Amino acid sequence: xxxxxxKPLAELLDMVRDCDRILIIGCKGCVTVCNVGGAKEVGILAxxxxxxxxxxxxxxxxxERTIERQCDPEYIEQVRNEVGGYDAVISMACGVGPQFLxxxxxxxxxxxxxxxxxxxxxxxxxxxxxRCAGCGQCVIHYFGGMCPIARCSKSLLNGPCGGSxxxxxxxxxxxxxIWDMIVRKKMEEGRLEDLLDVxxxxxxxxxxxxxxxxxxxxxLVQ
Amino acid sequence: xxxxxxxxxxxxxxxxxxxxFTGECGPPKGVxxxxxxxxxxxxxxxxxxxxxxxxxxxxxxxxSWAASTLMLQEGVEPNFQMVCRDRNRLAIMSDILGVSAxxxxxxxxxxxDHQRFGNHPQSKNVYDIDSMQLIxxxxxxxxxxxxxxxxxxxxxxxxxxxxxxxxFAEPHEFRVHRLAKKVAAGADFIQTQCIYNMxxxxxxxxQVVDMGLHEKCAILAGVTPMKSVGMAKYMGKMVPGMxxxxxxxxRLQGAGKGKVAEEGIRxxxxxxxxxxxxxxxxxxxxxxxxxxxxxxxxxxRAGMLPRPVV
Numbered sequence: 171x172x173x174x175x176x177k178p179l180a181e182l183l184d185m186v187r188d189c190d191r192i193l194i195i196g197c198k199g200c201v202t203v204c205n206v207g208g209a210k211e212v213g214i215l216a217x218x219x220x221x222x223x224x225x226x227x228x229x230x231x232x233x234e235r236t237i238e239r240q241c242d243p244e245y246i247e248q249v250r251n252e253v254g255g256y257d258a259v260i261s262m263a264c265g266v267g268p269q270f271l272x273x274x275x276x277x278x279x280x281x282x283x284x285x286x287x288x289x290x291x292x293x294x295x296x297x298x299x300x301r302c303a304g305c306g307q308c309v310i311h312y313f314g315g316m317c318p319i320a321r322c323s324k325s326l327l328n329g330p331c332g333g334s335x336x337x338x339x340x341x342x343x344x345x346x347x348i349w350d351m352i353v354r355k356k357m358e359e360g361r362l363e364d365l366l367d368v369x370x371x372x373x374x375x376x377x378x379x380x381x382x383x384x385x386x387x388x389x390l391v392q
Numbered sequence: 393x394x395x396x397x398x399x400x401x402x403x404x405x406x407x408x409x410x411x412x413f414t415g416e417c418g419p420p421k422g423v424x425x426x427x428x429x430x431x432x433x434x435x436x437x438x439x440x441x442x443x444x445x446x447x448x449x450x451x452x453x454x455x456s457w458a459a460s461t462l463m464l465q466e467g468v469e470p471n472f473q474m475v476c477r478d479r480n481r482l483a484i485m486s487d488i489l490g491v492s493a494x495x496x497x498x499x500x501x502x503x504x505d506h507q508r509f510g511n512h513p514q515s516k517n518v519y520d521i522d523s524m525q526l527i528x529x530x531x532x533x534x535x536x537x538x539x540x541x542x543x544x545x546x547x548x549x550x551x552x553x554x555x556x557x558x559x560f561a562e563p564h565e566f567r568v569h570r571l572a573k574k575v576a577a578g579a580d581f582i583q584t585q586c587i588y589n590m591x592x593x594x595x596x597x598x599q600v601v602d603m604g605l606h607e608k609c610a611i612l613a614g615v616t617p618m619k620s621v622g623m624a625k626y627m628g629k630m631v632p633g634m635x636x637x638x639x640x641x642x643r644l645q646g647a648g649k650g651k652v653a654e655e656g657i658r659x660x661x662x663x664x665x666x667x668x669x670x671x672x673x674x675x676x677x678x679x680x681x682x683x684x685x686x687x688x689x690x691x692x693r694a695g696m697l698p699r700p701v702v
Contacts, residue, residue: 323506324477324517328524328573330566331503332558332585333632340632341508353566366569368528368577371481371521371540 171200171291172264173298174207174284179218182260185281186219189230189257194283195249195271196236197263204298206284207262209236215262215283240267246274253278288320306376306383312364314355319372321348327369397534397580398552400497401469402441404702405675406581406610411668412675413696414471414583414612415439415687418448419459428459432466434684438691440699441498443583443677446473450510457491464495471554472496475504480520481529485539488530492549500554500583501526524577527555531578553578557611558585559596561633568599575609582609583677586616586627587663589635597672606672613667616679617690618656621645657690664694 186192194212202208216232223230235252238245240263253259253271258279261268265286272280288300303320309327310317319325323341330349333340339347356362374380396403405412415435420428435442442463446456453459460470472491479487491499503523507515521529529540530553537548555574559567571582587593593613600606618624621644628636640659647655660678667673676696680687691697 323508324503324519324522326503326519326522328522328570330561330563330570331523332556332561333505334561334563335632336562338632341506347562350563353563357563357565362566362569365566366573368524368573371525371529374520 171203171289172266172286173204173288173290173300174201174264174286176206176211176215176262176284177282179222182215182281182283183219183222186230186258186260190228191231191233191256192219192258192260193233193235193253193256194260194262195240195267196234197238197240197261197267198236199239199241199263201263201284202236204292205296207264209234212236212262215260240264240270243270243274246270250275304377304383305372305374306380307373309372312369313352314359314364316348316352316355318348318352321346327372398497398550400441400552401702402471402498403552403580405440405700408700408702410700410702411696412581412610412612413439413691413694413699414441414443414675414677415684416443416445416677416679416681417459417463417684418445418682419454419456421451421453423454425462428454428462429466431684432463432468434687436466436468437699438688438697439678440675441469441471443471443473443500443679446475446502446504447478447510448473448505450477450505450507450512452511457487457494457496460491460496461494469498470496471498471500473500473502474526475502476519476521476523476526477504477507477517480518481540484521484526484529485533488533488549488551489545492551497550497552498554499530499551500556501530501579502556523555524573527553527574527577527579535578552580554581554583555579556585557582558633559587559593560585560589560635564592568596568603568605571600572603572605575605579609581612581674583612584614585633586614586679588624588627588640589637590663590666591637592635594670597670601672606674610674611672612675612677613663613670613673614677614679615660615663615667616681617653617660617683617686618644619653619683620656621652624656657686657693660690661694664696 196207196209196212212234216234220232253275260281260283262283268280268282289302290298290300293299300320305319323339334347334350337350339345417431444456444460456473460472463470501523507517537545557571624636624641627634644652644655664676667676
């Protein structure tokens with residue numbers, strides 16, 4: 171899923187500093203699963219904004235709404251009669267949500283409440299980690315089911331580099347060295363030979379480097 | 393020696409069977425050419441080639457190719473370092489052509505420290521290709537006369553291709569295999585990370601010799617004299633992939649006030665002595681960081697002078 175972190179309250183307060191009445195729209199997709207932009211978090215943010223503005227002596231009226239997904243025009247359409255009545259609208263979806271909303275309702279101002287960080291999953295309760303860089307050409311099967319593009323700080327295809335120590339990456343002791351994990355798994359499997367050939371340079375033309383990506387399912391296009 | 397790959401002094405010294413001795417010099421944080429020349433002057437005639445670092449530890453400095461060119465003008469052979477962190481394959485290939493055109497004949501291929509360490513941690517990193525692929529690329533351009541995309545090069549570059557190896561990084565069991573990959577990719581010579589744990593290095597070299605890697609590629613052992621106890625502790629604790637045994641720290645501590653640097657040099661001299669006798673080691677790479685003025689003395693005491701003229 172897509173993982174995001176909420177922006178600091180101060181940044182959000184600054185976004186809506188000239189507003190008296192706003193709407194916060196949550197999303198029941200990925201951001202609900204990673205506990206950052208679902209109905210519950212919409213409620214928490216609404217309260218926090220209201221309390222902060224009340225303290226300033228300039229009360230803010232905040233309405234709440236959470237839709238099925240903000241990456242689908244069908245659901246974006248459901249708020250057509252609501253978004254016009256506010257000074258601004260905050261989207262708690264990933265970076266896709268405010269863009270779909272802005273496209274559908276060009277007369278309204280939409281602000282992102284979260285910073286979208288990565289594609290990944292939960293590794294323990296309350297902790298999510300990146301697993302995929304969306305490079306457009308999956309290679310994890312060469313590396314014991316682990317992605318060095320997303321998980322090596324240098325995206326090395328022929329790691330580990332000289333900075334790997336104690337199973338950790340040179341950039342931080344909080345970051346696992348994925349190449350350490352790949353090598354150890356291959357050694358345990360007795361398949362070290364899988365890593366002995368020099369992997370050739372990757373073509374990045376399917377990644378973001380090749381320009382914005384578009385996926386088309388011909389059978390569905392009308 | 394018409395079949396030389398690059399014709400560099402380092403290549404010729406190694407080809408002639410001499411024990412190579414290389415140094416290192418960081419470009420200035422500015423255009424202080426005079427200071428660079430001063431540092432280079434200490435190394436002239438004392439080493440076979442001098443590594444010119446490329447924004448080492450991700451701190452911005454004068455470009456390594458420009459500093460290498462200045463070094464050439466001073467009559468000292470550079471070993472141009474290139475990291476994959478700051479350039480995509482287009483910039484890499486054009487710089488390879490550029491340095492060769494300027495007369496630079498050695499190139500060390502590195503991944504590069506992550507920019508998180510440096511003075512611009514906000515920067516975007518590139519890593520379009522990695523150090524292994526860089527080695528293969530330089531070799532391909534030189535030997536096949538084509539770019540990565542197989543298009544013909546109008547007069548190919550001539551470079552003696554170097555790479556780094558860290559016998560002390562983890563997983564230890566994989567390190568010799570990674571070296572083997574670099575040799576297979578096309579490395580002509582290897583310079584190792586600074587060695588302090590001699591026991592472990594002996595084990596590593598035994599693996600290297602058992603696999604016959606030393607016959608395909610010249611291995612230069614990395615030496616950095618410890619200047620102080622603080623430096624030894626810092627390198628052991630703070631530098632990832634560095635192995636500084638406690639015995640060495642104790643030895644430096646035991647040297648007494650004002651004598652630690654001399655003890656550090658003595659340890660380096662003992663290392664160089666052993667490397668000269670160690671099977672598979674073809675030379676020493678002396679990284680005397682901001683200590684260039686001490687290199688002539690170290691070289692003299694290590695019996696490395698005069699350097700062979702080939």
